[in-house]
Amino acid sequence: SQQGEEDPQALSIQEGENATMNCSYKTSINNLQWYRQNSGRGLVHLILIRSNEREKHSGRLRVTLDTSKKSSSLLITASRAADTASYFCVAGSARQLTFGSGTQLTVLP
Amino acid sequence: NAGVMQNPRHLVRRRGQEARLRCSPMKGHSHVYWYRQLPEEGLKFMVYLQKENIIDESGMPKERFSAEFPKEGPSILRIQQVVRGDSAAYFCASSPDRAGLGSGNTIYFGEGSWLTVV
Numbered sequence: 686s687q688q689g690e691e692d693p694q695a696l697s698i699q700e701g702e703n704a705t706m707n708c709s710y711k712t713s714i715n716n717l718q719w720y721r722q723n724s725g726r727g728l729v730h731l732i733l734i735r736s737n738e739r740e741k742h743s744g745r746l747r748v749t750l751d752t753s754k755k756s757s758s759l760l761i762t763a764s765r766a767a768d769t770a771s772y773f774c775v776a777g778s779a780r781q782l783t784f785g786s787g788t789q790l791t792v793l794p
Numbered sequence: 795n796a797g798v799m800q801n802p803r804h805l806v807r808r809r810g811q812e813a814r815l816r817c818s819p820m821k822g823h824s825h826v827y828w829y830r831q832l833p834e835e836g837l838k839f840m841v842y843l844q845k846e847n848i849i850d851e852s853g854m855p856k857e858r859f860s861a862e863f864p865k866e867g868p869s870i871l872r873i874q875q876v877v878r879g880d881s882a883a884y885f886c887a888s889s890p891d892r893a894g895l896g897s898g899n900t901i902y903f904g905e906g907s908w909l910t911v912v
Contacts, residue, residue, distance in 0.1 A: 729839065
């Protein structure tokens, strides 16, 4: 089932700009993960943030988590054309993963 | 419209046995993806199949693992001579067409099959 929701569903920006994607979920979680998917390929794991963490960085990625609002955001700084992909958040609990439908990011050169 | 169905949901195998995980995609979907999730890790892509064809198996271990998606019936992920390290959750996903940017197609995931090797 897909209970998570990404916002916006589609985002188009110029190369060099920052991209922010938001995710909301409904269940209690142990962690929340962001994935990237290039067209026709499998999901690539980007970053995992645990429920007791509020912010995490990995390279040009910054993820925040607000468990009181059941929401997370993914920020990609200094975007590149190669960042063009779909981005999914995945809310994880002990035995169940709920998936968002993805944000389609287009970075224009 | 039933979602992606995986079975068994839980499977226990002794070391050296074979594990077979089945995935029935959503009705009308001809593209299937398998993912593995080790404890406390993210999903890792294993293989992408269309009916009777393996499109991308770049995430499959070189030995003991195989996958198929026959013309009729579910997709099968087969693990031969299982070892403790194979214990994980295996997720299947399907899409009606080639999923991803611009296709407008969403990947729908099954609930997963949890394999425990004892």
